[in-house]
Every structure is written in C-alpha cells, then in structure tokens.
Amino acid sequence: MNSLFTAFASGVIFSIGLGLSGMTQPAKVTAFLDFTGNWDPSLACVMIGAITVHALLYRVIRRRPTPLFASAFSIPTRQDIDPRLVGGSALFGIGWGLGGFCPGPAVTSLASGHISVVIFVAAMIGGMYLYRVVEGLQEHGVEVRHRSPASSWLKADS
Amino acid sequence: MEQFTPLPSLIGGMLIGVSASAMLLFNGKIAGISGIVAGLLNPTKNDTLWRGVFIAGLLAGGLLLRVFSPQAFTIAISRSWVALVLAGMLVGFGTRLGNGCTSGHGVCGLSRFSPRSLIATITFVATGAAAVYVINHLLGGTL
Numbered sequence: 523m524n525s526l527f528t529a530f531a532s533g534v535i536f537s538i539g540l541g542l543s544g545m546t547q548p549a550k551v552t553a554f555l556d557f558t559g560n561w562d563p564s565l566a567c568v569m570i571g572a573i574t575v576h577a578l579l580y581r582v583i584r585r586r587p588t589p590l591f592a593s594a595f596s597i598p599t600r601q602d603i604d605p606r607l608v609g610g611s612a613l614f615g616i617g618w619g620l621g622g623f624c625p626g627p628a629v630t631s632l633a634s635g636h637i638s639v640v641i642f643v644a645a646m647i648g649g650m651y652l653y654r655v656v657e658g659l660q661e662h663g664v665e666v667r668h669r670s671p672a673s674s675w676l677k678a679d680s
Numbered sequence: 681m682e683q684f685t686p687l688p689s690l691i692g693g694m695l696i697g698v699s700a701s702a703m704l705l706f707n708g709k710i711a712g713i714s715g716i717v718a719g720l721l722n723p724t725k726n727d728t729l730w731r732g733v734f735i736a737g738l739l740a741g742g743l744l745l746r747v748f749s750p751q752a753f754t755i756a757i758s759r760s761w762v763a764l765v766l767a768g769m770l771v772g773f774g775t776r777l778g779n780g781c782t783s784g785h786g787v788c789g790l791s792r793f794s795p796r797s798l799i800a801t802i803t804f805v806a807t808g809a810a811a812v813y814v815i816n817h818l819l820g821g822t823l
Contacts, residue, residue, distance in 0.1 A: 646768040
C-alpha cells in the first residue's frame with residue numbers, strides 16, 4: 523500500500539515538474555530542437571536540474587541494500603551499444619521533433635483534453651503494440667538471422 | 681531566445697529529479713515513462729499496479745496544472761493529425777526498440793552515467809533536431 527502511495531505521489535511530482543518547466547508545451551520542445559532557428563535552451567535547464575538532483579540522490583540511495591517499500595532495486599545493468607538502441611532512439615527522436623511530445627509530457631497533457639494529445643498518445647500506444655507484434659514475429663522465427671542472443675535486448679532500460 | 685525560461689525550467693527539472701529519486705528510494709524503480717506505459721500493455725502479476733498508479737499520478741498532476749496553470753498546455757505548433765499519428769507511432773515504436781525515452785535514458789540513465797543512455801540521448805536529440813530543421817526551415821513550420 524505504501525509503495526502505491528509513493529508511486530502516485532512520484533507521478534504527481536513528475537507531471538508538475540514537467541508543467542512548470544514548460545515541457546508540456548510542444549512549441550518549447552521544438553524550439554529547443556531548432557538549433558539553427560530561434561533557439562530556446564529551456565529544455566537544457568530542465569535536464570541540468572533533473573540530472574543534478576537525481577545523480578546526487580542516486581548515489582545516496584544506492585548505498586541502501588534495498589528500497590524502502592520493495593525487496594530489490596530494478597536497475598538496468600547493460601553496457602553494450604547495439605543497433606537497436608541507436609535505431610530505436612533515432613526513430614524516437616524523429617517522432618519527438620515531429621510531434622513536440624515525448625511520452626511523459628504526452629501522458630500528462632491528456633489532462634488538458636486537447637484532441638491533438640489524444641491522437642498522439644493513441645498512436646504512441648499503437649506504436650508500442652506494433653513493436654510487440656514485430657518482436658513476436660521475430661520470436662517465431664520469421665527473421666532468424668542476426669538475432670542477438672536470448673532476446674537480451676528486450677530487457678528495458680526504463 | 682525571448683521565450684527562454686531558465687528558472688522555471690530549472691526548478692521543474694529539479695522536481696523531475698526528486699520524483700525519479702523517490703521512485704528509486706521507495707519503489708526501487710526507474711522513472712522511465714515509456715517503459716512504465718509499455719509495461720501496462722503487457723500486464724504481469726505484481727508488476728502492473730504500481731505502473732497504473734504512477735500514470736494516474738501523472739494525470740492527477742496534469743489536472744492540477746490544468747486548474748492552476750492552464751498555460752502549461754499551450755500547444756502552439758501546427759501539425760496535422762496525420763503528422764501527429766506518425767509522430768506518436770515513431771515515439772511508441774522507437775522508445776521500445778531503444779529501451780527508453782527522455783526520462784528513462786535522458787534523466788535516469790544519464791544520472792547514473794550509463795553509456796547506453798548517453799548514446800541514446802545524443803541520438804534522439806540529433807534526429808529530433810534534424811526533424812525540426814526539416815519542418816521549420818524546409819517546410820515552412822507546418823506539417
């Protein structure tokens with residue numbers, strides 16, 4: 523029960539942070555990505571603020587053997603750079619620039635009721651399903667060559 | 681540069697860092713939104729409820745913003761629904777293939793100095809910038 527309360531509170535803090543920082547406004551996101559135009563560096567300040575706080579607290583928290591309300595930490599351990607990481611991130615970036623939304627701000631912005639956000643999030647979930655379909659086809663041997671061992675790439679970083 | 685908002689963006693970013701740290705300290709989880717959402721689509725025992733509750737928290741915070749800070753939801757970019765569908769599909773598919781998004785790789789991964797997250801972040805900022813360059817400077821800002 524405690525862990526559900528902290529998950530909910532974390533979600534609230536996360537979305538308030540996104541809203542205050544301006545990241546729920548696609549125009550500010552695309553203005554950050556517009557390096558040769560009317561550049562808005564605000565998103566860099568968001569990253570600096572978030573990473574400074576989390577990098578410091580991460581080191582303190584990881585001194586604990588376990589989290590407070592769970593039996594173990596679930597933290598990615600992979601170090602390899604593979605084509606899926608780069609290709610997936612490249613596709614994500616194109617969609618991010620195209621729509622001005624990444625997943626967190628998009629989900630938060632559903633609360634606005636804007637139809638454009640609803641379309642984006644529905645398509646995003648569709649894209650996640652499509653990935654599962656493609657992955658399922660590969661699992662069943664449609665594309666057996668060039669497979670990484672034991673689907674290790676399926677382990678999520680996030 | 682006239683729309684640059686260094687202080688609110690820094691403070692908002694720090695709140696995101698607090699949230700990610702709280703998820704780690706209390707729940708032992710990475711606050712990566714694409715991974716949390718994707719996990720909801722493939723429910724497994726004991727690993728679904730916290731995801732739903734976190735997303736409910738995001739939406740609750742969104743409702744608070746809607747009431748107290750409605751300018752947070754200014755869209756102000758011109759995109760057709762076709763462009764939005766394509767963008768959403770690319771974000772959904774790409775974040776699964778690449779195992780993370782701006783939060784999972786950009787905030788959480790960079791904070792623990794993950795080389796994978798550094799490469800991912802450089803890549804999505806680069807292709808995002810390329811997409812915006814094409815739209816704003818070759819296509820006149822609408823799509």
